[in-house]
Amino acid sequence: MDYEHNLxxxxxxxxxxxxxxxxxxxxxxxxxxSLILCSNFTIVYLICVHKDLHKPMYTFIxxxxxxxxxFSTTVYPKLLIDFLSxxxxxxxxxxxxQFFMFYCGSGSEFLLLAAMAYDRYVSICKPLRYAAIMKKKNIIVLLIFACLIPPLHISxxxxxxxxxxxxxxxxxxxxxxxxxxKLHCLRSKFLTIFGVVALVDLSILPMLFTVFTYTKIFIISYQSCKEFRRKAAETCFPHLLVLFSFSCLVFYDVIIARVDSDIPETLRFTMTLQMILYHPLFNPFIYGLKMKEISKYLKKILCRAKRTENV
Structure with a gap:
C-alpha cells in the first residue's frame, strides 16, 4: 500500500x-x-403484540x-465480509x-439497565406510588435519555x-x-481526559446506581415475607445477570484491549470473539426463560410450531 492509500x-x-x-x-x-437477530426480535415482537406486556419493565426490555x-449489527456484518476477503x-x-456506534450501544445498555433497576425499585419498594411515578411520559424521558446521552459523549x-x-x-x-x-501518533490529553469522563458517565455511574438500587431492593425484601422475597428475586435476578455479563465485556474492552501487553494473538482473538458472542445471545435467552410472562408466550409459539409439524 502506498502512503495515500494508507491514510x-x-x-x-x-x-x-x-x-x-x-x-x-x-x-x-x-x-x-442470525440467532442474535431472531431471538432478540422474537422477544420484542411478543412484547409489542401482547397488551399485558405493555408495562414499563417490558418496554425497557x-x-x-x-x-x-x-450493537451486534455494528460488528458482525464487517466480520462476515472480512472472513471471506x-x-x-x-x-x-x-x-x-464503527467506534461511534459500538460505544453508543454500550453506553445505552448501561443506562437502560439503570432505568430498569429504578423501575424495579419503585415497583417493589414503593408499589402504591408506582403508577404515579412510572407514567408513560417519564418512561419516554428515560428512553430518550438512554438514547441521546451516549452519542453526545462518544461524538x-x-x-x-x-x-x-x-x-x-x-x-x-x-x-x-x-x-x-493505538493508531494515533500522539494521543491528546483532552482525548484521554474526556475518555475517562465518558467511561464514568456512561458505564461506572450507571453500573454503581444499578448495583446500589438492587442492593436496596434485596435489603428491603429480606425484611419482608418469603413470598415477597421470591417475587423480588424473580424480577431482579435476570437484570443482574445481564449487568454482570455486560460489565465483563466492558472490563475486557477497557482494561485488556487498551494495554500494550504480550498477550498471544490467538488468545486475544479468542477473547475478542467471546466478547461479541456471548452477551448478544445472553440477553434474549435470559429474559425469555427467566421472565415468566415472556416465557409463557414463547412456550405457546413452540407448541404451535410442534402442532404444525405434526399436521
Whole structure:
C-alpha cells in the first residue's frame, strides 16, 4: 500500500489462522448473528403484540434487546465480509463510525439497565406510588435519555479521533474499539481526559446506581415475607445477570484491549470473539426463560410450531 492509500485505509490485523478456517469462521458467525437477530426480535415482537406486556419493565426490555441488535449489527456484518476477503481492511472513516456506534450501544445498555433497576425499585419498594411515578411520559424521558446521552459523549471522542494524526495502519483487533487509539501518533490529553469522563458517565455511574438500587431492593425484601422475597428475586435476578455479563465485556474492552501487553494473538482473538458472542445471545435467552410472562408466550409459539409439524 502506498502512503495515500494508507491514510484512508487500515489493515485489520487481529485475525489468526484466517486462511485455514475462514469458511468455518464465516459459518459460525453467520449462524450466531442470525440467532442474535431472531431471538432478540422474537422477544420484542411478543412484547409489542401482547397488551399485558405493555408495562414499563417490558418496554425497557424491548429497548434493551433492540439496542443489542444495533450493537451486534455494528460488528458482525464487517466480520462476515472480512472472513471471506483476501485482505482485511477498513477505511478510517468507517472505522470511526464503527467506534461511534459500538460505544453508543454500550453506553445505552448501561443506562437502560439503570432505568430498569429504578423501575424495579419503585415497583417493589414503593408499589402504591408506582403508577404515579412510572407514567408513560417519564418512561419516554428515560428512553430518550438512554438514547441521546451516549452519542453526545462518544461524538466528542470520535471527532477528536478524526482529527488526530495517524502513524500506524495495522489495527491490533478485529473491529474498531479502543485499540483504534493505538493508531494515533500522539494521543491528546483532552482525548484521554474526556475518555475517562465518558467511561464514568456512561458505564461506572450507571453500573454503581444499578448495583446500589438492587442492593436496596434485596435489603428491603429480606425484611419482608418469603413470598415477597421470591417475587423480588424473580424480577431482579435476570437484570443482574445481564449487568454482570455486560460489565465483563466492558472490563475486557477497557482494561485488556487498551494495554500494550504480550498477550498471544490467538488468545486475544479468542477473547475478542467471546466478547461479541456471548452477551448478544445472553440477553434474549435470559429474559425469555427467566421472565415468566415472556416465557409463557414463547412456550405457546413452540407448541404451535410442534402442532404444525405434526399436521
Amino acid at each position: 484512508t485505509h487500515i489493515r485489520v490485523a487481529g485475525y489468526v489462522e484466517l486462511n485455514k478456517f475462514r469458511h468455518f469462521f464465516f459459518c459460525i458467525m453467520f449462524v450466531v448473528y 424491548a429497548a434493551l434487546l433492540l439496542n443489542c441488535c444495533v 483476501e485482505e482485511q481492511i477498513i477505511s478510517y472513516s468507517a472505522c470511526l463510525f 466528542v471522542l470520535t471527532i477528536l479521533s478524526s482529527k488526530a494524526k495517524i502513524c500506524k495502519f495495522d489495527l491490533n483487533g478485529i473491529f474498531c474499539n479502543n485499540t483504534m487509539y
